[in-house]
Amino acid sequence: MKTGMNDMRRLMRLFRPYRIWVVGGIALGCVVILANVALLALSGWFIAGMALAGLGPQSISYFAPAALIRGLAILRTGARYGERLVTHEATLRFLAELRVWFYERLEPLGPAAMDSWRGGDLLARIRSDIDSLDNFYLRILAPVINALICSIVIVAGLALYDGRVAALDLVALLLAVLVIPLMVQKFAASAGRGLTEIRSALDSAATDTTRGLGELFVLGAFERQRARVLELGERLIAAQRRQMWVGAIGRALSGLVGNLAMWGALVLVIPLVAAGDMPGPQLAMLALWVLASFEAVAPLPMAFAAFGETAAAARRIFEIADATPAVRAPDAAIAKVPACFDLTLTDVSMRYRPESDWALQDFSLSLAEGESVGLVGESGAGKSTLLALVQRFREFQSGEITIGGVDLREISEATLRQTISVVAQRTHLFNASIRDNLLLAKPDASDDELHHALKLAGLEDEISNFPDGLDTLVGEVGTRLSGGQARRVAIARAFLRDARILLLDEPTEGLDADSEARVLEALGKLMQGKTTLLVSHWPRALAFVGRVEKVGHEPLHESRS
């Protein structure tokens, strides 16, 4: 809980540049709530006063209250529109701030930050966490502060007329604001437990079913899978039902408390009116006042329910943001630029954690400039680790890596990136045009250069056949491009980059033979004259390199001409 509050404070600090919007939204929110309470209370007072004036000798000046009622109505509506605009403006400004802030912290961590989080769900996790934080102001901060301010004003106002009614309202509000939501949260937490698990079990059962439908049929296991999916559906409904009960009872109780408070106010005030200690119209006013006061706290249960999720999201996001980068950049003063491009690894050892086994132990390898070497080895032998080390995504514990005789640790990041280019099994294509994806490698490339690179990658004709040519959008997951085409876009990028050292990480993995042949053809051109390290277990790919080395425990030296 304590770290939770700290995280929240830290989150609020990110809002600082936008405090005008934040405060403005809250102020307008308060105007909405208070105008509504005033409108109802005044209406009650007004018609009771008018009724008494119509019946007897009491006179009433009715112009002011009648105008005020209309004025409050307009104020409330206008303020509501303004509030929604301002709070959303604040939210969106914060969203921009948060994203840039987070990106700037994630960027130096590099890929190491991503793999230390297990599995592919990291991105989904970040996505939903950032979404939760995006809505922090709208869902939590604004309703809570509004409720706090308005409750104080409402209760203080009541106290001007009758202290006991004010006290009653205060107690009832506290019940509705704190006791019931906390109870609800407690039950909701226990009811909600398992909901996420069941939901993701259902999702993965659904994925399994569609992906493996053929296997399920051939194995005669479809009926079992169907039963499993439907059973998970039932379990999900059961878990949701528990949550529904908690929410429904919470809502019913909150409504009940509001009604009881009004009832109490009637019981308290009627004797005063009967005794002549209080003018009659105030009875109507106070009863409606108390009833309306509960609108101020109505959004709180939802805000409380969202709190836990948001706090957990903030915790995870801050944890990532606070991580120390796996590698330290060299001081600008000592940074060196390699003059030639041979690559040497000497007795390099690396482990991911001090307590784990060596991922790579005493590994040595040397590539002369322009030489190409293939790396083979069982999965887990350290091939990917090796590539991460050469790219300076990971730190190694002992040994030395040099490029052109310069210690890798003394090369600035900018120089290193200029020196090395990578074609990997998983090269990300951005959800942008093909042109933008290519320009990534060389921002100032001309169209001619782009076309030339595509031609070298054996992709020019295919791209020209797309309706929008270079401006064709790649689509969310590379939908318009086949796996082989995507790989060749990556190769075109490497052509544009024209770095002297080339790392190829399973460049043909997952491709069918036809695509593989085209990719290999393009790679053959790309490799010419470059120092190339190729990780693959495909004989056809390995045929392109001058010699093959094995990563792993038994060293193997198989030389080819």
Add this chain to the structure above:
Amino acid sequence: MALSSTPTHDGSAKRHEAWLKQKSRAVRGALSLTATSGLIGGVLLIIQCWLVARVIDAAIIEGAELDGVWQWLWPLLGIFLARALMSTITDRLAFEAASRIKRTLREQVMARFAARGPRWMEGQRSGEIANALGSAVEGVHDYVSAYLPQKQLAAMIPVAILVAIFPQDWVSGLILLITAPILPLFMIIVGRGAEALSQKQWRRLALMGAHFFDAIEGLTTLKQFGASRREAEAVARISEDYRSATMKVLRVAFLSSLVLEFFATLGVAMVAVYIGFRLYYGQLDFLPGLFALLLAPEFYRPLRDMGANYHARMEAIGAVGELMPILSEDSGEPDNEQREGSGEPNEGSGEPNEGSGELKKAQALPDRPIARVRFEQVSFHHGPTAGGEESHGDGVEAIDFTLARGECVALVGPSGAGKTTLGKLLLGFLPVSDGVIRIDEIPLPMLAPDAWRQRLGWMPQRPTLFAGTIGENLTLGAPESTRDDIEAALRAADALDIVHKLPDGLETWLGDGGSGLSGGQIQRLALARALLGRPDVLVLDEPTASLDAGTAARVLAGLDRARVDTATLLITHDISAARRADRILFLDRGRIVEHGTPAELEAASGAFARFVELAERGVL
């Protein structure tokens, strides 16, 4: 949240909602019950307002003491409790109605799987269908549980309130009656503008909103190009564009609620002021006046709540967009059902030639193992139905060959030659366009699909391991396998060490897509699974694709032992795998261009020999 509303595409929203309404008809009873329960709550509210008005009237106008009003105060407590109870019951009923629809939808999707079979998946995007089963079904929940009942209540409760107010104070009733239709009317006018605007801008907004996550996902790539710092500026710029574009939409979108709130609030104020003046001039008694005042905000409340449920509707429309294509009647071709119906004519619906066409009844296979599979002039062409970009496999033409028990025939050839297609034809995932496949002389279409599949083993190019333990995965097709059977199958697939190395062995839980296992390990486990059922006919699609040379050799040796009792169709472009087969069929552009034993073909210096040479030089 306004920030994550669901897109609606090009007027399909209406069709989607109509479909969903039609589905909701199945729970009409439950929904009416929900609405009735909500209406009872509304009537209780009217009674509550009357009792409160009565108490205040007695105290102010009649000067009653507290003792004089207990007779109304006590029933008021009862009403409070009853309302709390009714609101809980309403929530419960709404939930059950939504749950029933979700259950039905899931059953229907699964039934669609059962009816269409694997053939249906060819050329579909499996991710979208999985999503339909998972989140899309959930997406209709709030529409059924909140939006639909609220829509009914928005019509019924105001009417009930009018019925209560008119006899008491017809002027207030009239004010409410006049303002009520204006509200939805204005909402529709303004809402339509907002909707058109969001549709136009939706794609752009979605793209901008997702840019940040795209950048994070591609961080490694950005790093590799030294572009990751630069990208921070892009994140800032695009987030800023996102903000201004979203605000532009919101300014219009919020107008509809502004209009709604304006008229609702103004309506209440007008009722209050009019009541006040008529009270002042003695044209109205206090009790009906106060009663009308108390009810006025409640009159508009259901309409205002409708606005809050608008999001549920948008979400459901989006979800239906995923469900409808799957559940609507005309999607895909039937796979399983067709053969059960007796005397169903061949309409050429993807099955223009069911064998000789004379036999209509499903035929049983003899109990003994299948001795022979024969392809007779088998062709397959893509129909015009090829919807997806995903490959259906390529066409094949006049394929003729026999595969006998104990024999292994390798299908070799360049990619796109039709190897996988032949496998799928044999598995029954694709319909034969011409010619016939005979299983021990029985045409394949005459066999009951289930009976045929019982004799089959299949390992696809990309096998699926299901959520569950490794043991459950292995025995999926043969639940009664003994431990010895499992070990034997694992040994044949060179997968024993995978299981032995895991601390929980066969009990190891596999998550999504066999997480924690490498591609090669998944492949070997899937091979063990295919072997475990002791199939008569085994179709292996690139069994050595993700294996290194040593493992591949061990797997192939295991297969040699296993294939004695089996007719094996081995699809491969791995030369060392092909060399182990008894015979090789070399396919090119859908036709068998060469066949013979590996030795014969290598000696013949034909297509296969060239293929081997190219592969060994690594030029292929």
